[in-house]
Structures are given as structure tokens and as C-alpha cells.
Amino acid sequence: MDCVLxxxxxxxxxxxxxxxxxxNIILFKxxxxxxxxxxxxxxxxxxxxEGICEVLRRCCKARHLNLAYCSRVKLLRINFKVPELEVxxxxxxxxxxxxxxxxxxxxxxxxxxxxxxCDEVIENGVKHVVENCTQLR
Numbered sequence: 218m219d220c221v222l223x224x225x226x227x228x229x230x231x232x233x234x235x236x237x238x239x240x241n242i243i244l245f246k247x248x249x250x251x252x253x254x255x256x257x258x259x260x261x262x263x264x265x266x267e268g269i270c271e272v273l274r275r276c277c278k279a280r281h282l283n284l285a286y287c288s289r290v291k292l293l294r295i296n297f298k299v300p301e302l303e304v305x306x307x308x309x310x311x312x313x314x315x316x317x318x319x320x321x322x323x324x325x326x327x328x329x330x331x332x333x334x335c336d337e338v339i340e341n342g343v344k345h346v347v348e349n350c351t352q353l354r
Contacts, residue, residue, distance in 0.1 A: 228255040232283070237261045242268030251276060257283040259306070265289040273299055285309055285331070295319045300326055308333035314342030321349035328354050 227250075231237060242264050253276040258264060264287060273279060278301050284290050285308040292312060302324045307316075308331050317338060320330070327350040332338055347353065 226250045226253055229253060230255075230257040231261060232257045233260040234258075235260075235262060238263050239265055239268035243271050245272060252278050254279060254301075255281045258287060259283045259285040261287055262289070266292045266295070270295060270297075273297070277301070280304065282306070285333075292316050292319065295323055297323060299324050302326060303328045304331075305329070306331040307335060310335060311337065312342075313337035314339055314345075317342030318345045321345040325350055326352060328352055 237258070242258075256272070256276065256279055258269070266289075269284065269287075269290060269292065273282075273295070274297055277299065279299060280301050281304040282302060283304075283306040285306045287310055290307070290310045290312070292307075295316075296319065303326060305320070305324060305327055312332070312335050314337075320327075327346075330346060330350070330353065332343075
């Protein structure tokens, strides 16, 4: 597959793509512009944290990431900084308090963190985010 890198790509919407796999995401990161600011992977049920983390390592200037309804996403491997991430939608995912702790340490610039119907999140995880992500609205 031949791909052309577009250094002006700022936004990419791949929501509801049921055929998107981790293998595709990992390939995508090799052609992804580091300046990508908006990535919507909501309802892509076949991707997991492995693929997401590979993309975030490359797209370090991401400002908005939507992973809502990505049921396999837990993000325990997010052990690297994503300093410019402002809006992170993790609604209806498998995130838990441990995940929120990692996010609070590595995504300190968050303005919004959406956690609707994240049943495994309890008070401790939210406490870490509130303490470390001081710009939350």
C-alpha cells in the first residue's frame, strides 16, 4: 500500500469503523502526521490500547481524542506524555482508577475528561485526575 504523508492533516474521523484493527492503527501511526490535533476513533470496537498508544506516541500534539465506545480500551500503557491533549472522551470504555492515575500523570493539560458509563471508575481515580489535571473545567 502506497501512502502519502500530508503534513497539513489536522483532523481525522474514523468513528464507527468496525473493520479497523490494531494492525491498521499501528500502520497508520507510521504515516500519521505528528501535527494531527483531532482524532475520532469512537465506536471502533476492534482496537485496543496497544494501537491507541502507538498512535499517541507519534501524534504527540493531539488536542482532542475520542475513544468513546471502544470497549477494549483501558490505556494502562499510557506511560508517556501527551502534553497538549485537552479533550479526552473515554465514555463507555473499560477504564478504571489505575487508568485514570496514568492519565492524570501524563495528560496534565486536560480541560475535559469524559467518563460517562465507565463502571470501573470510582472515587480514587477521579481524585487523582482532579489533583493533577488542574485545568479541568
